[in-house]
Amino acid sequence: MDINAQTQTQVLSTRHADSSSQSDEQLYPTLVIMLHPQLERIGESAILVDLMRQGRAPLSRNQPEFKHQQGFGQALADAYISRTPVWLERRGSDDVVVKQGDSNTRLNVSDRASADEYILTQDELLDGVPITLSDRVVLLLKWLPMPAEQDSDDFGLKGMSPYLASVRRRIARIAGLQEPVLIRGETGTGKELVAQAIYQHSQRQQQAFVSVNLAAMQDSLAVAELFGARKGAFTGAAADRDGYFMAADGGTLFLDEIGEASGDVQAMLLRALETGEIYPVGSTSPVQISVRLIAATDADLETASEHERFKLPLLHRLSSYQIFLPSLRERxxxxxxxxxxxxxxxxxxxxxxxxxxxxxxxxxxxxxxxxxxxxxxxxxxxxxxxxxxxxxxxxxxxxxxxxxxxxxxxxRPAASGHHTLTARPPQQQRRKPNSISREELAQALQDNRFELQACAEQLGISRASVYQLLQRFDGFRNAQDIGEQELSTCYRQCHGDTEQMMWQLEVSQIGLRRRLKALGYDV
Known part of the structure; x- marks a missing residue:
């Protein structure tokens, strides 16, 4: 779509959370089809050029044209939507007003009370606002970057978001190289899917891909499981044992939850990355290995290294190339x-x-x-x-x-509705733990999905203080406190879905997965 220089001066230029960095980028008012009677049309988008050039744009059965990633375009063309348009108008430099006008299309904006017009602020539009037409078509109005050219390969990552397109480009750049990769993003954003995409498009695609979740490993066994062990190295070591590194030799090793690695594991990982050698437990001779390492985390490793919980040299080695995955809120x-x-x-x-x-x-x-x-x-x-x-x-x-x-x-929708921008709240001043009530602790745990470090940051206290509060107040527990019978019943009721189990049992999902893994459950 051709947008001249005059038009570009009218678009929104804002600092926003890109999938790879904080960057200034021009954004355009865009409508994306979320629901349509023809399901194949979901994901089509229309940049509202008239809204930028003339300050208003029509929305009707016949206008605007929505384009698929392949490039062809067509109007909504639904008989239940009026040919007489609803109007979108600029108000000031950033806000948009949606006006019913003379259209008899049933209009609903973000489930608000019925009105002749709806004012949408810049913050709302950066987040995305749903617009429903005649209870049949749902659109999302959002400020978005100009769509990139269609990727020749979607790498198994479904979606049309420009931020996802950035992730695909980074996969394409790094897949054919031998560099270690650090994938960063919130839980559930698809970090292992990205790791598999890198592997499948690498020179090692015919060799092994070994996936390991470090959070599910017991610290006492992690070194042996990763690097192997010699017969007699410890009680129960009746024979030589190859670890995950040997299993991945010649191929790719994916280490999820790298922030959960113990100090011993971190030290041996660093050596493996620097020398290409590992030392099985009980061995004095190194074993040469050729492994492409991909790691993933949702943790703040920089802060962890400042507090000496994560080795800075290892962080530097892992982060030679990083891929940042956007949250679903951002896309x-x-x-x-x-x-x-x-x-x-x-x-x-x-x-x-x-x-x-x-x-x-x-x-x-x-x-x-x-x-x-x-x-x-x-x-x-x-x-x-x-x-x-x-x-x-x-x-x-x-x-x-x-x-x-x-x-x-x-x-559990956000209390303030769907307009939940992704920036974290400013760092609080440190508080005294005894100033925190049981109700405040319970709310912080729910807000942060029962993850204690995030809960501690929200409350402005240390993680150790959160543990103390959990012990002081009745009704709180962690995954280790749950009896096997209760765990089994919940696992069966939730069909093994640890997301639902987390909310039902009110414990950390990471801790829950670790406990289930230790008990032999499939997670």
Whole structure:
């Protein structure tokens, strides 16, 4: 799309959280189809050129044209949407007003009370605002960068977000090299998927890909599991044992939750990266290995290194090339596409399990899609996938996909609605632990998904102080405190979904996964 220099002076230039860095980038008012009777149209987008050039743009059955990534475009073309347009108008430099005007299209903006016009602020538009037309089509109005040219390979990463396109470009740049890679992003953003994409497009794709979650390892066994052990090295070592490094020799080793590595593991990882050699436990002779290392974390390793919890030289070695994954909040424009992708997968699986012909999947209601767009998605894409699966299973006998009330309550939308910008709150001053009430502690735990370090940062106290408060107040526990019978019952009720188990048991998901792994559960 040709946008001349005069138009470019009218677009929003803002400092925002890019998938790789903080950068100044021009953003354009863009409508993205989240739901449409023709499901294949979900993900199409339209840059509102008239809104930039003339200060107003029509939205109707016939305007604007929405383009797929392949480049062809067409209007919404839904008979239930009026040809007489709803109008989007600029107010001031950054705000947009959505006006009903003379259109008889049923208009709903972000589930607000019915009105003749809706004022949308810059902050709301940076986050994305759902607009529903005639209870059939759901659009997301959002300031977005100009779409990049379509990637020749999506690397298995579904979505049209420009921030996701940046991730794909970085995968393409690094995949063919031998450098270690550090993948960073919140839990559930797809770090292992990115690691597999790098491996599958590397020169080692015919060799092994070994995935290890360091958070699920017991510290006492981690060194032997990673680097191997010689017979007699410790009690129970009845024979030589190859570790994960030897299993990945010639191929790729993916270390998830690298921030959970013990000091001993960190020291041996550093040596392996620097020399290409490992020392199995009980051995005085090095073993030469050729392993491409990919690590991933959602932890703040820089802060951890400042507090000597993570070795700075290892951080430098791992971060020679980094890929930053956007949260689902940052790529809200992909929610419609991702939900339908996961729902179709589950629909196919459901009927294959029943050995039935696969009928056409029912669509989601517009109200339900708006609800999905309103959530803050702390569990990111993994949480959305789990929700899609449950919605399909719960709706298999219904005319439309519907979200059950119990599931809605578990999704826990942000208290302030969906306009949850991703910047963290400013660092608090340190507080005295005895000034914190039980209610404040409980709220902080829920806000931070029961992760103690994040809870400590929100409260302005140390992690050790959070432990002390958990012991002082009744009703709190960690994953190690849960009895095996309760754990088994919850695992069965939640079908092994640790996201749902976390909210039901109210303990850290990382700790829960570690406990389940130790007990032999498939996680």
């Amino acid at each position: 809200r424009e992909d929610i419609g596409l991702l939900f339908m992708h996961f729902a179709q997968q589950q629909w196919q699986r459901l009927h294959q399990d029943w050995q039935q012909a696969v009928p056409t999947m029912p669509t989601l209601t517009a109200a339900a899609m708006t609800q999905l767009l309103e959530f803050s998605w702390p569990g990111n894409v993994r949480q959305l996938r789990n929700v899609a699966r449950q919605v399909v299973i719960d709706s298999r006998d219904k005319a439309q996909l519907q979200i059950e009330p119990q599931l809605l309550s578990m999704l």
